[in-house]
Amino acid sequence: MTKEExxxxxxxxxxxxxxxxxxxQFGVKRIDTASLARxxxxxxxxxxxxxxxxxxxxxxxxxxxxLDKKEKVYIYTGRAPSGPIHIGHLFVWTFTKWxxxxxxxxxxxQIPDEEKVLFKDDLTFEDSAKWTRENLIDIIALGFxxxxxxxxxxxxxxxxxxxxxxxxxxxxxxxxxxALFGLKNEDNVGKYFYTTMxxxxxFLPTVFEGKQTQCLIPCAVDQDVHFRLTRDVAEKxxxxxxxTILSKFVPSLSRDSKMSSSGEQAIWTTDAPKEVERKxxxxxxxxxxxxxxxxxxxxxxxxxxxxxxxxxxxxxxDDHKLASIHDDYKSGKLLSGELKQILIDxxxxxxxxxxxxRLDAEKVVDSVIAQHF
Ligand code: TYM
Numbered sequence: 001m002t003k004e005e006x007x008x009x010x011x012x013x014x015x016x017x018x019x020x021x022x023x024x025q026f027g028v029k030r031i032d033t034a035s036l037a038r039x040x041x042x043x044x045x046x047x048x049x050x051x052x053x054x055x056x057x058x059x060x061x062x063x064x065x066x067l068d069k070k071e072k073v074y075i076y077t078g079r080a081p082s083g084p085i086h087i088g089h090l091f092v093w094t095f096t097k098w099x100x101x102x103x104x105x106x107x108x109x110q111i112p113d114e115e116k117v118l119f120k121d122d123l124t125f126e127d128s129a130k131w132t133r134e135n136l137i138d139i140i141a142l143g144f145x146x147x148x149x150x151x152x153x154x155x156x157x158x159x160x161x162x163x164x165x166x167x168x169x170x171x172x173x174x175x176x177x178x179a180l181f182g183l184k185n186e187d188n189v190g191k192y193f194y195t196t197m198x199x200x201x202x203f204l205p206t207v208f209e210g211k212q213t214q215c216l217i218p219c220a221v222d223q224d225v226h227f228r229l230t231r232d233v234a235e236k237x238x239x240x241x242x243x244t245i246l247s248k249f250v251p252s253l254s255r256d257s258k259m260s261s262s263g264e265q266a267i268w269t270t271d272a273p274k275e276v277e278r279k280x281x282x283x284x285x286x287x288x289x290x291x292x293x294x295x296x297x298x299x300x301x302x303x304x305x306x307x308x309x310x311x312x313x314x315x316x317x318d319d320h321k322l323a324s325i326h327d328d329y330k331s332g333k334l335l336s337g338e339l340k341q342i343l344i345d346x347x348x349x350x351x352x353x354x355x356x357x358r359l360d361a362e363k364v365v366d367s368v369i370a371q372h373f
Contacts, residue, residue, distance in 0.1 A: 009182060010222050011119060013258045019055060019221075019248060026224055028056045028246060038064045043102040047317045048095050048247070056221060058231065059243035066214040067103070074205035074215045075100050076242070078110035078198070081131035082123055083261030084268045085138040087347070088220075088250035090354075091314050093142055095247070096218045100145065105216075107149045108201045109139065114154050115198075118190035125155070133365055138269050140361035140368060141354055150373060152204075154197055157373040161200045164207075168196040171236045172229060180225050199230040202242035212240050220258070221246040250313055255285035255306050270355065273348045280307065280340050280347075287329075288336030299332035300339075307336075307343040315346035 006015030008022060023030055031039075036049060039060070048054050066073050077096050079089065100107045113128045132153060140146070154161065177183060177192045205213035217227060224244050231241045249258035252265035259266045265283065267276060287305030289295035302308040308329065316322045325342065328334035 008222050010225050011181070013222060013249060013260075015257075016255075017249065017258075022221060023056055026056075026221065027228070028058050028221070028224055028244070029060075031055060031057050031060070031245075035060050035064065038068075042067045043099065046095065046098055047319070048091075048313070050319075051312060053091075053313050054095060054218070054245055054247045056246040057244060058224065058227070058246075059241050060216075060245060062240065063214050063216045063243045072205075072209065072213055073103060073105055074108060074213060075103070075105045076108045076110070076201045076205075076215050076217050077219055078112060078201070079135055079139065080112050080115040081128050081135045082116035082120060083131060084270065085135055086259050086261065086266035086268055087310070087314060088259035088266070090138075090142065090269065091250050092218060092220055092247055093139065094314075097142055097144055099216070099218060099245075100148065105148070106205075107144060108204060109144070109149055109151050110198070110201045111136070111151060111153045112194070112197055113156075114190070115194055118188060118194055133369065136365050136368060137358050137361045138354075140365060141269075141357035143357070146364075146368070151368060151371070152201055152373055153369065156369075160204075160373050161197060164200045164203055165193075165196040167237055168199045168230075168233050169193060171233045172196065176229065180229060195226050195229055198226045199233060202227070202230050203234070203237070203239045206239050214240055215242040217242055217244045219244065219246065220249055222249075222258075248313075251285075251306055251309055253279060253283040253285065253306060255304070255309075267347060269351065269358070271351065273351075276347050276351065277344050280344050281337075284340060284343070286336045286340075288339070292335060295335055296332045300329045300334075300336060302326045302329050305329070305336075305339065307339050311343055311346065315343065315350065 006017045008017060031054065063073055075096060077092070096107070111132055113132050117123050117125055117128050174192055177195060181195065183191055202215050202217065205215045224246055227242060227244050234241045252259045254265050267279060285306040287301035287303065287308065289298055289300060308326065311325065312322060325334065325339065329339055
């Protein structure tokens, strides 16, 4: 597949994504300098914004207006449990936690434990319950303020959601859902209904506060399709349109696609140091040259190098350090193996801490699951 032939849906990403084209395809907006400056006034700076890894949005101005007026803003994000957590998920949630802290906002964290059961033939509700618990351990380990975070588990909290989901469903035709998600007549009707459940949390801030309340949704750009539907329906039901702040994808090890729970091309949060080292040495797509001599002479290409991309997106917040890695790699001074070693050390230092925090999270996860919404 060439760069021209990429495809992005909430259920599959293929090819090398051209984000400029995607902005046009999805009808979203690039985060321009003016909106970024307005946002920074309230949140301060973050390298993921500065480097345009969060690159697009919808309705961000509505959130900025609300913040300027010192009105409450809610944050909403989610995870459909279907497998282990990889570092691509952590990328979005690290940013989400930072936003929550900076805005001192309530976060609604949806766990749609029916979504992947409906979309994957071999996933049962038992599997999904197991992954809900496992995934929540990682989410809690990231340090979200539990007093200000409400976990919404669809099958458990259906009473809070069902009526609103039906109201969304009543304003949504099957042909709209079919077109947005590429569904077919043969697809089960649960797949058609599910998106209404993903709309609901965007309206809950208004329900909870008893007045029009703005909601901001950080996620990777694939999820915006759901919220396109939410925005249309919001107007019809009298809720404010939610805003999204959208990221690029953390690429898989092979760079063929985004990192995903179903592929083997991922680093899991539970990987041991040796496993991280093995995967990166063996699979991380390199922008280096085939031989040391050639590399020294011609230099490598950081823009296509997965190790460099991961440092830029996740593991090297310091712009000066990142720039010198970039320049040294490009000039041939830094070899591909050395670049990989920098990344391996960073990931393993991060995972050592994260895995410790997972042990603490395990002690509270059952009480989090047992909470009423
Ligand atoms: P899910 O479980 O597939 O993914 C959870 C979150 O991780 C993001 N993500 C990635 N971000 C960067 N690089 C990657 N390689 C990568 N892979 C996954 C996803 O965009 C998502 O933000 N339907 C949703 C669950 C959901 C949700 C939401 C997500 C329910 N409500 C509200 C975001 C906001 C899903 O299947 O996500």
